[in-house]
Amino acid sequence: xxxxxxxxxxxxxxxxxxxxxxxxxxxxxxxxxxxxxxxxxxxxxxxxxxxxxxxxxxxxxxxxxxxxxxxxxxxxxxxxxxxxxxxxxxxxxxxxxxxxxxxxxxxxxxxxxxxxxxxxxxxxxxxxxxxxxxxxxxxxxxxxxxxxxxxxxxxxxxxxxxxxxxxxxxxxxxxxxxxxxxxxxxxxxxxxxxxxxxxxxxxxxxxxxxxxxxxxxxxxxxxxxxxxxxxxxxxxxxxxxxxxxxxxxxxxxxxxxxxxxxxxxxxxxxxxxxxxxxxxxxxxxxxxxxxxxxxxxxxxxxxxxxxxxxxxxxxxxxxxxxxxxxxxxxxxxxxxxxxxxxxxxxxxxxxxxxxxxxxxxxxxxxxxxxxxxxxxxxxxxxxxxxxxxxxxxxxxx
Numbered sequence: 001x002x003x004x005x006x007x008x009x010x011x012x013x014x015x016x017x018x019x020x021x022x023x024x025x026x027x028x029x030x031x032x033x034x035x036x037x038x039x040x041x042x043x044x045x046x047x048x049x050x051x052x053x054x055x056x057x058x059x060x061x062x063x064x065x066x067x068x069x070x071x072x073x074x075x076x077x078x079x080x081x082x083x084x085x086x087x088x089x090x091x092x093x094x095x096x097x098x099x100x101x102x103x104x105x106x107x108x109x110x111x112x113x114x115x116x117x118x119x120x121x122x123x124x125x126x127x128x129x130x131x132x133x134x135x136x137x138x139x140x141x142x143x144x145x146x147x148x149x150x151x152x153x154x155x156x157x158x159x160x161x162x163x164x165x166x167x168x169x170x171x172x173x174x175x176x177x178x179x180x181x182x183x184x185x186x187x188x189x190x191x192x193x194x195x196x197x198x199x200x201x202x203x204x205x206x207x208x209x210x211x212x213x214x215x216x217x218x219x220x221x222x223x224x225x226x227x228x229x230x231x232x233x234x235x236x237x238x239x240x241x242x243x244x245x246x247x248x249x250x251x252x253x254x255x256x257x258x259x260x261x262x263x264x265x266x267x268x269x270x271x272x273x274x275x276x277x278x279x280x281x282x283x284x285x286x287x288x289x290x291x292x293x294x295x296x297x298x299x300x301x302x303x304x305x306x307x308x309x310x311x312x313x314x315x316x317x318x319x320x321x322x323x324x325x326x327x328x329x330x331x332x333x334x335x336x337x338x339x340x341x342x343x344x345x346x347x348x349x350x351x352x353x354x355x356x357x358x359x360x361x362x363x364x365x366x367x368x369x370x371x372x373x374x375x376x377x378x379x380x381x382x383x384x385x386x387x388x389x390x391x392x393x394x395x396x397x
Contacts, residue, residue: 020069020072020161021156021157021158021160021161021190022069022072022073022123022158022161022162023072023073023076024158025119026080027077027080027081030077030115030116030119031115033118033119034115034116034117034118034119035117035118038114038115038117038118039115041114041115042111042114042115045110045111045114046111050109050110050111051110051378051379052107052108052109052110052378052379052380053107053108053109053110053113053375053377053378053379054105054106054107054375054376054377055105055106055107055113055117055373055374055375055376056102056104056105056373056374056376056384056391056392057102057103057104057105057106057121057124057371057372057373058100058101058102058103058371058372058391059097059099059100059103059125059128059129059370059371059372060099060100060368060370060372061099061129061368062096062097062098062099062132063096063097063128063129063131063132064094064095064096064097064128064131064132064134064135064169064170064173065089065091065092065093065094065095065096065097065103065128065131065169066093066094066124066127066128066130066131066165066166066169066170067089067093067103067104067124067127067128068093068165068169069123069124069127069161069162069165070120070121070123070124070127071087073119073120073123074087074106074116074120077116078108078112081112083108083109083112084108085106085107085108085112085113086106086107086108087104087105087106087107088104088105088107089103089104090102090103090104090105091103091104093169094131094169094170094172094173094176095173096132096173097128100390102391103124103128103371105376106373107377110375110378117373120373121370121371121372121373123162124371125369125370125371126159126162126163126166126363126366126369127162127163127165127166127169128166128369128371129166129363129368129369130162130163130166130167130170130361130362130363131166131167131169131170131173132170133170133339133340133360133361133362133363134146134148134166134167134169134170134171134174134183134361135169135170135171135173135174136170136340136343137170137338137339137340137343137356137358137361138170138171138174138175138180138181138182138183139174139177139178139180140340140343140344140346140347141180141343141346141347141353141356142174142178142179142180142181143180143181144181144353144354144355144356145181145182145183145184145354145355145356146167146171146181146182146183146184146355146356146357146358147183147184147185147186147187147201147202147333147355147356147357147358148163148164148167148183148185148186148187148195148358148359148361149186149187149202149335149357149358149359150163150164150167150186150187150358150359150361150362151163151164151186151187151188151191151359152187152359153359153362154362157190160188160190160191161190161191163359163361163362164186164188164191164194164195165191165194166361167183167186167194167361168183168194168195170182170183170361171183171195183195184201184355185197185200185201186200186201187200187201187202187357188200202232202357203222203226203229203230203231203232203233203234204218204219204222204232204233204234205234206234206237206266208221208222209234209237209238210237214238215233215234215235215237215238215240215244215247215248216244216247216248216251218233218234219231219233219248219251219252220251223252223255230255230260230261230262231248231252231255231260231261231262232261232262232263232264232333233245233248233261233262233263233264234264234266235248235263235264235265236265236266236267236268236273239271239274240274241265241267241273241274241314241318242273242274242275242317242318242321243274245263245318245321245322245330246321246322246325246327248261248263249261249263249322249325249327249330250325256327256329256330257326257327257329258329259329259330259331261327261330261331262330262331262332262333262354262355263318263322263330263331263332263333264332264333264334264335264357265310265314265315265318265332265333265334265335265336266310266334266335266336267308267309267310267314267336268308268309268336269303269307269308269309269336269337270308270309271308271309272308272314273310273311273314273317273318275317276311276313276314276317278306278307280313280317281305281306281307281311281313281314281317282306282313284313284316284317284320285305285306285312285313285316285349287316288316288349288350289312289316289349289350289351292305292312292345292348292349292350293305293306300341301341301345304341304342304345304346305345305349309336309337310334310335310336310337310338312345312346312349312351315332315334315346315351315352315353316351316352318332319332319352331354331355332352332353332354332355333353333354333355333356333357334353334355334356334357335356335357335358337360338356338357338358338360339358339360339361339364340360340361342360343356374388374391376388376391376392
């Protein structure tokens with residue numbers, strides 16, 4: 001800024017109002033967003049006579065069931081149209097479902113259902129896969145807390161809401177099954193309610209450090225602006241992760257000794273954390289997790305253990321330096337590519353992680369997110385296309 005004047009803070013208008021991005025579209029907009037062959041079918045059914053139909057909805061891969069956003073939207077459309085849809089769930093939210101097993105059935109007027117398939121499937125498939133990924137990550141690292149940082153990787157606010165909801169479903173399933181810490185919050189205010197919060201979590205991006213001119217100055221600015229908040233210092237901007245981490249802790253010793261400082265490693269894959277190289281990384285793991293490097297590893301696993309970026313060796317190395325300098329109460333937050341596979345490797349190495357900031361529970365292979373719906377009954381007469389008879393048999397069983 002050219003001016004030295006300070007920016008006036010916006011007035012706090014009270015508790016945030018929860019607005020669901022996934023509430024769109026309204027029934028008036030359905031024809032614009034539905035596949036055209038469905039809207040043409042609706043016209044034909046309207047001309048030749050309606051039938052009561054039952055759809056079976058399924059996915060081709062194992063998932064964690066996450067139907068809430070889809071169900072809320074279907075109920076709203078039914079209310080707007082003045083009709084009822086009989087929806088029978090075969091699983092509870094958060095339950096594991098095998099590939100090809102019907103998730104639910106939807107029964108109602110074909111005239112009012114046929115043009116909705118495109119849109120309700122959009123709200124289901126990706127949520128179920130993301131929930132499964134989040135569940136797996138939390139189960140692999142049950143003592144680690146997770147922060148959902150998916151919003152910036154979403155393609156819009158509707159996807160951002162679906163992904164936040166999915167992380168909360170997978171997280172709850174992991175807490176229920178293995179007592180995992182799971183996801184304790186997320187990065188945006190709009191979807192914080194899925195994690196029982198009113199506000200997003202997070203302290204500083206790289207932009208703040210660039211603005212401040214040093215990691216220490218950014219930390220000082222944060223503490224001065226938010227004196228009652230814990231501090232998470234991001235330390236990779238200048239490539240001095242260890243030096244800057246210790247500098248921040250020494251600047252705020254009371255916060256460091258009471259556990260109110262965390263150090264966030266977000267080093268990109270183009271270089272090693274300060275003080276490490278391949279040889280030193282192997283030495284670190286020999287000291288802390290020798291079993292992790294003495295069994296067969298593929299290239300990706302070796303990179304997670306001893307490679308560039310935020311490796312297991314880098315995390316152990318930072319922990320060593322913090323403890324050696326009397327900062328054993330300082331927590332370590334890691335980010336950068338923490339997907340299911342990386343979390344599994346970190347769990348095997350027992351890397352000393354307190355929190356993971358991740359958006360990598362988002363589905364990697366998008367074709368796996370495709371949910372499918374087939375009509376299996378017309379006016380009480382079972383019928384389905386050849387090859388999908390299993391949908392009828394599974395429901396009879």
